Amino acid sequence: MKHMQKIIAACASLAMLALSGCGTSVGASNVPVVPTKGEVTIRLNWWGGDSRVKNTEQVVKAFEKEHPNIHVQTEYSDWTGYWDKLAVQSAGGNAPDVMQMDELYLSFYGGMNALLDLNKAKKYLDLSNIDSSLLDMGKLDGEQVAVPLSTAQYGVIVNNDVLDTLGLKLPENADSWTWDEFEDFAKKVADASNGKIVGAIAPNNGYALQLWARQHGERLFKGDTVAISPGTLAKFLQMPADWVDNGIEVSKETWSENVTASLNDSAFGKGQQAMMLTQASQITPYAQAAGTSNMTLLPVPQVKPGAKTNYLKPGMYWCISSGSEHPAEAAMLVNYLLNNEKAGKILGTERGIPANNDIRKNLSTSATGTDKRSLDFVDKIESTIGKAPGITPNGASDLDSLIVRYQQDVVFGKQKPLAAAKAMISELQESIDFNS
CATH class of the missing domain: 3.40.190.10 (Periplasmic binding protein-like II)
Structure with a gap:
């Protein structure tokens, strides 16, 4: 670049x-x-x-x-x-x-x-x-x-108009759901729409990966070292492929288009997606794009609901x-x-x-x-906020694009998840070492 x-x-x-x-x-x-x-x-x-x-x-x-x-x-x-x-x-x-x-x-x-x-x-x-x-x-x-x-908090934005159209209601435990529970509900959305509505798009950026590592008892970085294990990273890279296979993301092509789309051109921005994993402050821009304020903000799913794995970025x-x-x-x-x-x-x-x-x-x-x-969301997740991680090391500024590239390799069958994880860790570490 x-x-x-x-x-x-x-x-x-x-x-x-x-x-x-x-x-x-x-x-x-x-x-x-x-x-x-x-x-x-x-x-x-x-x-x-x-x-x-x-x-x-x-x-x-x-x-x-x-x-x-x-x-x-x-x-x-x-x-x-x-x-x-x-x-x-x-x-x-x-x-x-x-x-x-x-x-x-x-x-x-x-x-x-x-x-x-x-x-x-x-x-x-x-x-x-x-x-x-x-x-x-x-x-x-x-x-x-x-x-x-300013501060950013990762969460789930829900378009309630989409759910109402499909006759669906959020689970009672949506304020503290696991990843499995979130995926189950996202699949209900896709199934109820006969594959016309995207349930959700898997997380694909550095903030989400930081949270994923923390939820698995790991760190993404330890100083200038990539600390996340290949196995934990492989699960993160595999997630969009799994969501394509079970219909949550509709198809490979739909997933790929949404990953690179601008906010207004995304399925969620067009009112064609039920839930969006993103920063909470994006709720108003997405509401304006979708033409509805009937949206809810929920905490991001956790491996262990209630654990102090969130942080204020x-x-x-x-x-x-x-x-x-x-x-x-x-x-x-x-x-x-x-x-x-x-x-x-x-x-x-x-x-x-x-x-x-x-x-x-x-x-x-x-x-x-x-x-x-969005302003009140900080208070909503306060009980799950833990100690913040260290800042992203020099040389890792292209982390977001790196994640998407390796997820694409997995989704389109170019690499197996574990091999992709090892390759990504190696590439990221090499970049950090070069710039340190």
Whole structure:
């Protein structure tokens, strides 16, 4: 991928900078974290669409009004363009003061000494309203190099209109069902529709695989090592093939189309699928696509219902460049984006469920429909939330596409599940080793 090539090139450049005198400790910075007297200009960079641009710029204007000496230059791109640009900027020593970050790339930028240790800015940045387990997923080598701005929880979105049309009702234990119970109900959907409605699509991303490993008493990663066993991974890769065979996913072709489809073009987005295993915050976009708000959010199935195998995954982070000349002002901006009630109302849930618990609860009091269900879902699964895993190691940023590729091999009979699992582990480990 083009942006990955640029990131690899940036890695070499950043490494040379570190060796030439910038130091190698995570979060290091020689600039004192104190406000600058007089006028200050800082840069804020993020990825996202038009609504995110509009909302963020509105919050920035409100921040500038409260801090008239601080001027914020905004920059934004689409997903791919963002990482292309950030890699080049970072390699050239011109990174934005405040940047939006994704968990897949945090290890890379943090490990290359590109991000400020936010503990140095704690006088200007309050992190007390964010769950400690969520904050831990912004740490690298014990340093808080990123602060989650939103949280994601994996769950099951149910289109009740589809169930009503088929004369079906959710099982009474759907709030705490096993995988076998979930599959049985998904098959009932497919059977009742004579194969016209997809029951569900098997999970196919890194978040789901993390949960799958935890439910089986394992970890996906242990530091820079792929720790999941081939047997446990093989079951995960086999799942979509099994669901094709028993009719839950209708056919191989239907499964393949849905895996690569956009939200609006997916079977669930078109109202042709009963249940969707995905992040809970997706309920409103899917409801809008399907044309119904008659949707329910349920916990993800577990091997042992009630076990503390879930965790709060950061949807996105805010980070401050270790090369910022104005880290105190950058921290003030991050603090405003995270903690200001007015900012919270403007930003809403567009970037995901707010990581700040007070902001989330305040939004919930006035929210309705699917928005309220997504905001309250954190409380619904609270009893099953355990200690968060470490962040994805550098070199594993293509995990999602890797999972889909090996699932495709199994679904279309190119590889047996165990052989595919061993090959995937080997490929993933090789990538991590190459980038470490």
